[in-house]
Amino acid sequence: KAGVTQTPRYLIKTRGQQVTLSCSPISGHRSVSWYQQTPGQGLQFLFEYFSETQRNKGNFPGRFSGRQFSNSRSEMNVSTLELGDSALYLCASSLEGTGSNQPQHFGDGTRLSIL
Amino acid sequence: AQTVTQSQPEMSVQEAETVTLSCTYDTSESDYYLFWYKQPPSRQMILVIRQEAYKQQNATENRFSVNFQKAAKSFSLKISDSQLGDAAMYFCAYRSANWGGSEKLVFGKGMKLTVNP
Numbered sequence: 001k002a003g004v005t006q007t008p009r010y011l012i013k014t015r016g017q018q019v020t021l022s023c024s025p026i027s028g029h030r031s032v033s034w035y036q037q038t039p040g041q042g043l044q045f046l047f048e049y050f051s052e053t054q055r056n057k058g059n060f061p062g063r064f065s066g067r068q069f070s071n072s073r074s075e076m077n078v079s080t081l082e083l084g085d086s087a088l089y090l091c092a093s094s095l096e097g098t099g100s101n102q103p104q105h106f107g108d109g110t111r112l113s114i115l
Numbered sequence: 116a117q118t119v120t121q122s123q124p125e126m127s128v129q130e131a132e133t134v135t136l137s138c139t140y141d142t143s144e145s146d147y148y149l150f151w152y153k154q155p156p157s158r159q160m161i162l163v164i165r166q167e168a169y170k171q172q173n174a175t176e177n178r179f180s181v182n183f184q185k186a187a188k189s190f191s192l193k194i195s196d197s198q199l200g201d202a203a204m205y206f207c208a209y210r211s212a213n214w215g216g217s218e219k220l221v222f223g224k225g226m227k228l229t230v231n232p
Contacts, residue, residue, distance in 0.1 A: 031218050043206065043222040056217040090160060094218050103150060104218060106160035 002027065004107035006091050012113045018079040021110045025072050025093030031055075032074040033104060034066060037088040046089075049074055078112075086114045117142045119209050121223035128197045129231050135182075136192040136226055138207030146212040149183065149190045150220070155203040163205070166190065168212070194228075202230045 005024040013019050025032050034046040045058040049068035066076040072093075078085055088111050092104035118141045128134035140149070151163040166174045166183050173181050178198075182191045194201055207223040 033218055033220070035220075035222075042224045043220075045219050045221070048218055050218075056219050058219075088158065092160070092218075092220075103162045103165055104220060105162070106152075108157070108159045111158075 004091055004093050004105055006089075006107035006110050008110060009108065010111045010113075012115060013081050014115050015081055015083060017081050018077065019081060019112060020075055020077045021089055021091075021112070023074045023076075023091030023093075023107060025074070025091075026105055029093035029095055029105070030072050031094045031104075032068055032072065033092045033094075034074070034076050035090045035092065036060075037090055037109070038086075043090070046076065081114050083114050085112065087112060117144070117147075117209050117211070117221045119207050119221050119223040121205075121207055121226050123226050124224070125227045125229070127229040127231055128194070130197055130199060132197055133193060133195045134197055134228065136194070136205050136207075136228070138190045138192070138223055140188050140190065140207070140209050142188070142209065144211055148210045148212055149181075150208040150210070151179070151181070151190075151192045152206045152208060152222075153201075153203045154206065154225070160206070164192065197230050199230050199232060202228055204228075 007022045031050045033048040037043045048056040052068045063079045068074045088109045090109045092106045094104045095102045120139045147168045149166045152160045164176045178195045180193045204225045206225045208220045
């Protein structure tokens with residue numbers, strides 16, 4: 001069974017641009033969450049999608065947005081990029097999104113660098 | 116809001132020895148899940164072990180075991196017979212156990228474990 005797939009693995013952008021990151025969850029998983037990982041702030045929750053609906057959102061500005069498609073694949077978009085958006089963006093999926101003890105499975109992440 | 120604290124930013128252990136990683140958390144909820152994830156330089160977060168708060172028995176997975184003290188809100192990870200492949204960042208994480216609710220994980224800052232040959 002394939003794991004969580006994130007594309008691209010690396011991305012370099014300049015300030016003011018926008019970027020879209022993609023996440024394909026494990027087959028059968030319907031819940032997808034996104035996290036931002038930086039050396040200073042650690043791992044911070046961005047948002048979570050379940051059955052194409054955003055179920056929870058972290059404390060990030062409106063420049064950060066996401067969506068989920070009917071096949072459970074998810075994308076996140078960051079507009080008007082700032083230097084502080086440089087980070088590793090991790091996607092995680094889980095089986096049912098029922099709050100059960102089923103763990104989240106993570107992808108390898110997308111390393112975003114802003115010049 | 117829930118918080119997770121890992122007070123030791125770095126630790127080292129000799130190969131084949133035992134090491135304990137500490138984690139404390141704060142919550143007003145009575146039902147929740149706790150996890151330890153490992154992140155090697157390859158970047159992928161790998162689940163090491165999980166514990167349901169309603170279970171008194173400590174979870175064990177091969178060389179990995181936890182000491183869960185609910186009243187003290189403590190959740191430490193013990194690695195026995197440490198191996199070179201155990202070297203990684205280790206993250207303690209908390210998740211509410213609300214049925215039909217969010218899967219959101221709250222992470223600690225992480226701890227870098229070095230294994231010396």
